[in-house]
Amino acid sequence: MKNDYIAYKTISALYQDGEQTNRLMLVLRTPPCEYNLCTMCGFDNNAGRNIKLQNIKKQYQNGIAGVNFSDIRRIDFPTAGSFYNDRELSPESRNYLFSEVSKLLVDSVMVETRIHYLTEEKVRESKRYLRGDQIIELAIGLESADDNIRNKVLRKGLSKKGFEKFADICRNTDSQLLAYVMIKSPTLTEAEAVEDAVQTADYVYRIANERGIKARVAFKPMFIPERTELEAQYLRGEYQLPKLWTTIEIIKRTIELANYQPNSIFVGMFDEDLSGNRFSSNCNNCNSKVVEALKKFNGTQDLSELERLSCECKTEWEQEVRGE
Numbered sequence: 001m002k003n004d005y006i007a008y009k010t011i012s013a014l015y016q017d018g019e020q021t022n023r024l025m026l027v028l029r030t031p032p033c034e035y036n037l038c039t040m041c042g043f044d045n046n047a048g049r050n051i052k053l054q055n056i057k058k059q060y061q062n063g064i065a066g067v068n069f070s071d072i073r074r075i076d077f078p079t080a081g082s083f084y085n086d087r088e089l090s091p092e093s094r095n096y097l098f099s100e101v102s103k104l105l106v107d108s109v110m111v112e113t114r115i116h117y118l119t120e121e122k123v124r125e126s127k128r129y130l131r132g133d134q135i136i137e138l139a140i141g142l143e144s145a146d147d148n149i150r151n152k153v154l155r156k157g158l159s160k161k162g163f164e165k166f167a168d169i170c171r172n173t174d175s176q177l178l179a180y181v182m183i184k185s186p187t188l189t190e191a192e193a194v195e196d197a198v199q200t201a202d203y204v205y206r207i208a209n210e211r212g213i214k215a216r217v218a219f220k221p222m223f224i225p226e227r228t229e230l231e232a233q234y235l236r237g238e239y240q241l242p243k244l245w246t247t248i249e250i251i252k253r254t255i256e257l258a259n260y261q262p263n264s265i266f267v268g269m270f271d272e273d274l275s276g277n278r279f280s281s282n283c284n285n286c287n288s289k290v291v292e293a294l295k296k297f298n299g300t301q302d303l304s305e306l307e308r309l310s311c312e313c314k315t316e317w318e319q320e321v322r323g324e
């Protein structure tokens with residue numbers, strides 16, 4: 001029951017500025033992504049063809065209705081495509097959202113966009129509607145620092161130069177950077193998926209540190225959205241979802257990176273209403289425990305609980321990863 005007046009809403013744990021807090025995520029229903037070539041993206045299933053300012057207003061108002069903001073420090077506005085593409089979300093709609101956010105207690109607001117639609121001018125305009133103490137976090141789907149994986153396998157159409165320009169815009173507008181990093185793109189084994197994600201995180205932190213900006217890495221353990229090329233591969237038996245032990249290993253290794261910025265890891269736990277039940281998982285004995293621990297990690301950034309997790313299937317996973 002998709003409705004042009006309802007944004008999908010979820011609240012989840014988040015660690016921000018030294019505190020355990022929460023984020024409210026409103027997945028705005030907007031027109032389809034104009035690019036729409038990525039092989040694993042299911043956001044088209046969340047799009048609405050005829051979205052106007054009036055719809056965005058209603059989606060926002062319905063989204064915040066009944067929410068207790070006393071322990072929410074951040075609001076996220078993913079869309080079906082790019083927040084800063086004027087043809088997907090009008091400047092009036094963006095300005096409406098930011099002026100509403102300025103009335104909330106939240107410290108930061110996250111929006112996602114392809115680099116091609118992002119300009120410093122647009123971000124400055126947004127900031128004029130926020131309070132001076134509120135921060136914009138600009139998010140981009142980098143997915144992998146490997147050009148072949150990013151642009152051939154996933155068809156992101158994003159060069160490293162494009163990503164670095166995105167980071168420049170963050171620096172020049174005092175915004176923070178959030179990079180989405182895919183865990184286990186098609187063609188990668190479980191062991192290669194660990195290497196790819198850790199190297200990608202290292203690249204993100206290096207680019208951010210060179211510019212003196214704050215960055216976070218949002219790992220996305222793969223899931224299978226409907227009506228995507230990835231789904232076709234999955235149904236043909238050509239793709240296997242990663243184990244959650246892979247994600248835990250990636251978190252551990254990322255924290256050890258020389259470039260690492262403190263408390264800057266987030267793990268997307270399939271809460272965008274796109275995955276059905278086909279997402280990264282472990283065995284039935286440990287899965288719910290591990291999922292809960294990962295969700296909790298987002299709020300605490302404390303690795304020790306993840307390290308204490310064990311299960312017979314972890315031994316199997318270790319053999320597979322070491323054996324490859």
Ligand SMILES: [Zn+2]
Pocket residue numbers: 282283284285286287311312313314
């Ligand atoms: Zn298990």
